[in-house]
Amino acid sequence: MIRIESVTKRYPDGTVAVDRLSLEIPDRAITVLVGPSGCGKTTTLRMINRMVEPSEGSILLDGQDIRQQPVNTLRRSMGYVIQNAGLFQHRTILDNIATVPRLLGWNKQKARARAAELMERVGLDSALAKRYPYQLSGGQQQRVGVARALAADPPVLLMDEPFSAVDPVVRKGLQDELLRIQEELGKTIVFVTHDIDEAIKLGTKVAVLRTGGRLAQFAPPAELLSAPADSFVEDFLGADRGIRRLSFFPADGLALETAPVVPVDADAGEIASRATAPYLLVTGSDGRPLGWSEPDKLTAGAVDREQLLDYGRPFLPATDSLRTALDGAVLSPTGWAVAVDGEGRAVGVVSQQVIGEAIRDAHSRVAERADAKAGR
Numbered sequence: 001m002i003r004i005e006s007v008t009k010r011y012p013d014g015t016v017a018v019d020r021l022s023l024e025i026p027d028r029a030i031t032v033l034v035g036p037s038g039c040g041k042t043t044t045l046r047m048i049n050r051m052v053e054p055s056e057g058s059i060l061l062d063g064q065d066i067r068q069q070p071v072n073t074l075r076r077s078m079g080y081v082i083q084n085a086g087l088f089q090h091r092t093i094l095d096n097i098a099t100v101p102r103l104l105g106w107n108k109q110k111a112r113a114r115a116a117e118l119m120e121r122v123g124l125d126s127a128l129a130k131r132y133p134y135q136l137s138g139g140q141q142q143r144v145g146v147a148r149a150l151a152a153d154p155p156v157l158l159m160d161e162p163f164s165a166v167d168p169v170v171r172k173g174l175q176d177e178l179l180r181i182q183e184e185l186g187k188t189i190v191f192v193t194h195d196i197d198e199a200i201k202l203g204t205k206v207a208v209l210r211t212g213g214r215l216a217q218f219a220p221p222a223e224l225l226s227a228p229a230d231s232f233v234e235d236f237l238g239a240d241r242g243i244r245r246l247s248f249f250p251a252d253g254l255a256l257e258t259a260p261v262v263p264v265d266a267d268a269g270e271i272a273s274r275a276t277a278p279y280l281l282v283t284g285s286d287g288r289p290l291g292w293s294e295p296d297k298l299t300a301g302a303v304d305r306e307q308l309l310d311y312g313r314p315f316l317p318a319t320d321s322l323r324t325a326l327d328g329a330v331l332s333p334t335g336w337a338v339a340v341d342g343e344g345r346a347v348g349v350v351s352q353q354v355i356g357e358a359i360r361d362a363h364s365r366v367a368e369r370a371d372a373k374a375g376r
């Protein structure tokens, strides 16, 4: 664990970049530092690997003050990734990634073998190994930056706005990749961003800093969204807080209805028996949804697929959230969302009303837990 204990950083010109900051950064999780420009995020990160020394307070790594070990030893235990990757322009991709192992005295062959393994891990095609950084896209360069930071297998990764310079689609890919790598490798990651959506997506815990380097709130993302500490955090979280919070509620408890799901080859009797629902979801012979129809517009044995209403975007109850389920219902012309299994086969349907009830239940469970925690 990294413990930041009442740390203040005053730069020589008198600027107080960080003001009595205390944080406990858990192992094997992603802790995000987020806040407006100039709130002291980078300064805090750089104090962890001693690129910046605190004016007051101390930082402990596994109980030991980081000043008690040689700075090079400390930095070797902490990979560092920055915006625009900061690659060595005159070295190939493979040699960029092999830099730290080489510094540690590994022979060339072993270091390059490790670099090749890491290229695969971060999703880089091995054909890029011999290229130079300028021959890569921005997103690929960022992946090289992550691979290089992981090369010596440090327990800690410090990441300073690593994905800020790439477009939103590439950025999403890099974020997903980081979550996957984290799941596989279990690093302790401290991640700086000014983007609250990125913080909420990546953070196990999120520290919101305000200008002057003071901590506004330190909590898991779902808690930030449900209970912002004050109006600064609330404003920083931005619009749609309620909807975004639904991402943290699983859809697996939704009561699905199977009666309105009819196979395309259903006979007249079966259609009639299901006609109590305002709409029926017609499925193909493979069980996948084809579209919605009003029961009286369905003719047994002769379904006109052109006449079916679009079924919108289905959700997977096992892995998706109430947000995805609600989105599916809102997008559907019938107001009902379609639930599918991993193969895309319809397993049931659910109305906006039922999703609304599930949202209310989820909210009250959170409120009960908060009450229990507060001893009310």
Ligand SMILES: Nc1ncnc2c1ncn2[C@@H]1O[C@H](COP(=O)(O)OP(=O)(O)OP(=O)(O)O)[C@@H](O)[C@H]1O
Residues within 6 Å of the ligand: 011, 012, 013, 015, 016, 017, 035, 036, 037, 038, 039, 040, 041, 042, 043, 044, 194
């Ligand atoms: N070397 C320095 N000397 C004087 N002031 C500095 C120095 N480095 C940073 N600062 C100031 O300290 C404050 C915090 O800077 P820092 O870079 O840590 O913020 P940040 O939250 O990372 O900002 P951004 O999101 O814009 O990168 C700012 O007011 C900045 O101008």
